[in-house]
Amino acid sequence: MSDRIDNPWGERTPFAADSDWPNRADQHVEREPERWVQSACVLCSNGCALDIGVADGRIVGVRGQEADPVNHGRLGPKGLYGWQANNSADRLTRPLVRRNGALEETDWDTAMAAVVERARSVLDDTGPGAVGFYTTGQLFIEDYYTLAVLARGGIGTNHVDGNTRLCTATAGQSLKETFGCDGQPGTFADIDHCDTLFHVGINIAETQTVTWSRMLDRLHGPDRPRLVVIDPRPTQAAREADVHLAIRNGTNVAVLNALIRELVENGWIEQQWVDAHTVGFEGLVKTVQPYTPEHAGEICGVDPSRIRAAAEVLGSAERLLSFVLQGVYQSNQATAAACQVNNINLLRGMIGRPGCGILQMNGQPTAQNTRETGCNGDFPGFRNWQNEQHVQELARLWNVDPLQIPHYGPPTHAMQIFRYAEQGSISFLWIIGTNPAVSLPELDRIRSILAQDRLFVVVSDAFLTETGELADVVLPTALWGEKTGTFTNADRTVHLSEQAVEPPGEARSDREIFLDFADRLGLEDKDGQPLLKWRTPEEVFNAWRECSRGRPCDYSQISYDALRGGSGIQWGGERLYTEGEFPTDPAYCEDFGHELTTGVTFSEVEFKALNVAGRAILKPAPYIPSPEEPGDDYPLRLNTGRTVYHFHTRTKTGRAPQLQGAAPDVWVELAQADAERLGISDGDVVRVESPRGRVEGPARVTGMREGVVFIPFHYGYWDRDGRNGHDRAANELTITLWDPASKQPIYKTAAVRVERA
Numbered sequence: 001m002s003d004r005i006d007n008p009w010g011e012r013t014p015f016a017a018d019s020d021w022p023n024r025a026d027q028h029v030e031r032e033p034e035r036w037v038q039s040a041c042v043l044c045s046n047g048c049a050l051d052i053g054v055a056d057g058r059i060v061g062v063r064g065q066e067a068d069p070v071n072h073g074r075l076g077p078k079g080l081y082g083w084q085a086n087n088s089a090d091r092l093t094r095p096l097v098r099r100n101g102a103l104e105e106t107d108w109d110t111a112m113a114a115v116v117e118r119a120r121s122v123l124d125d126t127g128p129g130a131v132g133f134y135t136t137g138q139l140f141i142e143d144y145y146t147l148a149v150l151a152r153g154g155i156g157t158n159h160v161d162g163n164t165r166l167c168t169a170t171a172g173q174s175l176k177e178t179f180g181c182d183g184q185p186g187t188f189a190d191i192d193h194c195d196t197l198f199h200v201g202i203n204i205a206e207t208q209t210v211t212w213s214r215m216l217d218r219l220h221g222p223d224r225p226r227l228v229v230i231d232p233r234p235t236q237a238a239r240e241a242d243v244h245l246a247i248r249n250g251t252n253v254a255v256l257n258a259l260i261r262e263l264v265e266n267g268w269i270e271q272q273w274v275d276a277h278t279v280g281f282e283g284l285v286k287t288v289q290p291y292t293p294e295h296a297g298e299i300c301g302v303d304p305s306r307i308r309a310a311a312e313v314l315g316s317a318e319r320l321l322s323f324v325l326q327g328v329y330q331s332n333q334a335t336a337a338a339c340q341v342n343n344i345n346l347l348r349g350m351i352g353r354p355g356c357g358i359l360q361m362n363g364q365p366t367a368q369n370t371r372e373t374g375c376n377g378d379f380p381g382f383r384n385w386q387n388e389q390h391v392q393e394l395a396r397l398w399n400v401d402p403l404q405i406p407h408y409g410p411p412t413h414a415m416q417i418f419r420y421a422e423q424g425s426i427s428f429l430w431i432i433g434t435n436p437a438v439s440l441p442e443l444d445r446i447r448s449i450l451a452q453d454r455l456f457v458v459v460s461d462a463f464l465t466e467t468g469e470l471a472d473v474v475l476p477t478a479l480w481g482e483k484t485g486t487f488t489n490a491d492r493t494v495h496l497s498e499q500a501v502e503p504p505g506e507a508r509s510d511r512e513i514f515l516d517f518a519d520r521l522g523l524e525d526k527d528g529q530p531l532l533k534w535r536t537p538e539e540v541f542n543a544w545r546e547c548s549r550g551r552p553c554d555y556s557q558i559s560y561d562a563l564r565g566g567s568g569i570q571w572g573g574e575r576l577y578t579e580g581e582f583p584t585d586p587a588y589c590e591d592f593g594h595e596l597t598t599g600v601t602f603s604e605v606e607f608k609a610l611n612v613a614g615r616a617i618l619k620p621a622p623y624i625p626s627p628e629e630p631g632d633d634y635p636l637r638l639n640t641g642r643t644v645y646h647f648h649t650r651t652k653t654g655r656a657p658q659l660q661g662a663a664p665d666v667w668v669e670l671a672q673a674d675a676e677r678l679g680i681s682d683g684d685v686v687r688v689e690s691p692r693g694r695v696e697g698p699a700r701v702t703g704m705r706e707g708v709v710f711i712p713f714h715y716g717y718w719d720r721d722g723r724n725g726h727d728r729a730a731n732e733l734t735i736t737l738w739d740p741a742s743k744q745p746i747y748k749t750a751a752v753r754v755e756r757a
């Protein structure tokens, strides 16, 4: 048995560059399984391969798959213990409908009739623009693609987005801005080959524990890579770093511009490669010119000599591997900052070779599929909504009129979907496997939107969440392990997850629910045949393979048979862009890009004027201060994030005893100097207030940089004992603003004040 509570990363198995990461099968079972069923973990973007142990028709444990290239058998705390949520006694087993103000159990016919009746009347009275779908990053390809075709090709609404908007929209957008298309250039195996690791706004030790184990095994191995970390918090990675830049949150672009300037000034540029494979070098050099280490140091609150030291590490790297996550994506100037990390690797010519790569990481192992299949404000198969040819390809695949697929403007992003619901233009909103009443910014506003009488809210979930409590109809869903499907992790590895057990009671897979809805609504193709022509998971997957054929995320050579019994398969091969050619041809690219500071969308004509022709785009951006800077009333900066033991709003991990026991409640992290000034000691209950709300919790005084307050965002209200009121969720404090290019909410920017409660 493995213990990953006291030691989340396990014992070290050091290894040298260019050798194999040793295997180790981690395992946790409650009793001896009768059989093992192939799957992979869905609790972070690693997507570690594992087998599910089954006895008496129940999941009784998991074991890591040693043969898999992603995890070599290892599992972290959430993977080892999170499956227990499947067996939780409070699973939803029957549909619920609201009657006289309260949710009551009912049968599927009654619940689906209520959903279809309201959808039909909204479509007849107002049209498809009044219908919105807000989905998750936790479904499988087979669920997502069914939803994408149903919503875009059947109903004809442009309002389809996922909670991946909150998490990794910036990852996808920065890749589109720089390379013309989504898709991670690098692979986790690059950790085995790199000589320099660059972490920007990623607390990887807590968010992707197994990948951090792999890094730790290199960092403690015979030829240790160097490590540069940019993060306001003293994370595990920061403690291992050669250079740690503890910047003020919200100042990523300033420090990255200074690093680029240093690379240029010192001649640490692969000029020949840059000239042959990129456009925009002169503009980038001009933009970074004002960002001397002194100037950036002043903005970011770090010593200029540390910026020079970091630049020297990056500039002398021979194999540079960069990782980015929410410290960039959920922060001020998200896409602009993520693009500067892409720029650093491009300037060094370090992409597409062993040890040289970029991982604009994801949060969920299924998030990539939300983006690929057209459920996260993108068109299926990384198609470009502005490209008529791409729209016609989808219309042919689905046998619908191209005009049936809305492409009058960019697909509606989640923040706009909720704005439309607030304004009343969306009156039917289906929320699938996600919990916006805890996870969206400014929760008081979100609760008021969802509680409106004029908005009909359908929630599909395995548990009655804070969002489900506000719904008109709640549909019980099957979880991972209770259905078959595929999903793709952050390094493009596709895994097959077989059904191990039956879902509880009357719960159904999301795919089955969407198919039932489409049948009852009578969605047809242009020949009067049912729009959705598949029933089984494998039939959907095969339809998806056809949809992706010839696109950058081409699954046509990946089948259930190929995935079954083996390990994961990466689409696009181990690394993308091995020849220095990029998918920026205007006829092929996914996006014509944006002006990064305003978010203005470029047209095809403007994109063609760049004459990119298969090269990458070095996009510059000046630093612009956060939209809500600290002042007299609210003098501190709020930073929100994760703990190693929980996932999202704890809908699953809060029901796994070991994980919940390790991190049972919210806390407030403060810098020593701030705590002393405010007369706060470790453990004191403090109140954190922003202009939008308040949170209370015990203080933890840490080595964090002065002026920053950290609160984990996992904690909502479903398991709250004894106390009423909304003062536990970090998003009571956050602000309704989003990045201009990726439309990802800016969670890490609120100004707050703290006092003893």
Ligand code: SF4
Pocket (backbone or CB within 6 Å): 041, 042, 043, 044, 045, 046, 047, 048, 071, 074, 075, 076, 077, 078, 079, 080, 207, 208, 209, 210, 211, 365
């Ligand atoms: S690292 Fe991520 S995918 Fe792997 S076991 Fe942990 S939570 Fe699951």
